[in-house]
Amino acid sequence: MKKLVTPIGEETANNLRVRDMVLISGYIYCGRDAVLPRICDLIHSGEICKTDIHLQGSVIFHTAVSPAGIGPTSSNKVEIEASFETLSSAGVKLHLGKGQIRTDTIRMLNEKNAVYAVIPPVTALLGENILEQRLVAFPELGMEAFYELKVKEYPAIIAAAKNESIY
Numbered sequence: 001m002k003k004l005v006t007p008i009g010e011e012t013a014n015n016l017r018v019r020d021m022v023l024i025s026g027y028i029y030c031g032r033d034a035v036l037p038r039i040c041d042l043i044h045s046g047e048i049c050k051t052d053i054h055l056q057g058s059v060i061f062h063t064a065v066s067p068a069g070i071g072p073t074s075s076n077k078v079e080i081e082a083s084f085e086t087l088s089s090a091g092v093k094l095h096l097g098k099g100q101i102r103t104d105t106i107r108m109l110n111e112k113n114a115v116y117a118v119i120p121p122v123t124a125l126l127g128e129n130i131l132e133q134r135l136v137a138f139p140e141l142g143m144e145a146f147y148e149l150k151v152k153e154y155p156a157i158i159a160a161a162k163n164e165s166i167y
Contacts, residue, residue, distance in 0.1 A: 004024045005026045016161050022117065031062070034141050035137070036060075036079060055092050061119075065133065073097060075116065096156055106163060116158075116161070117158050118157055132150035133149050
């Protein structure tokens with residue numbers, strides 16, 4: 001079991017391999033299909049630097065944040081998977097969700113020294129690992145807004161790294 005603490009450095013990201021089991025601690029962002037295209041627009045326009053969003057070494061969990069809890073959504077949704085390259089270029093080191101992603105996305109992750117990890121859909125259990133929760137951007141999207149969580153030992157399995165996939 002590898003323990004990761006955010007922000008994730010280049011060397012740490014470079015040492016992650018498919019099937020590594022990891023425990024993620026620190027601050028992570030939460031976003032899914034409604035908000036990730038907006039974050040990418042902020043990156044492309046250069047407006048990201050005017051926000052409280054700091055992507056270098058970050059983790060983005062593909063989820064909404066609701067009173068019922070959080071759990072991964074399918075990372076291969078068009079809006080989500082299309083965000084991987086922009087977000088990785090902006091410094092995201094770990095994309096966290098569920099499901100198989102495309103081969104070209106896996107190759108791109110390798111080029112950007114980023115990885116994709118899957119998390120078991122255990123919504124009830126993950127709540128115990130959340131230490132803090134903060135709305136960061138796009139409050140009008142409700143539970144699909146962009147959130148930051150402080151987590152302790154979030155369990156995940158690296159699913160795509162170094163041009164390999166568990167799928």
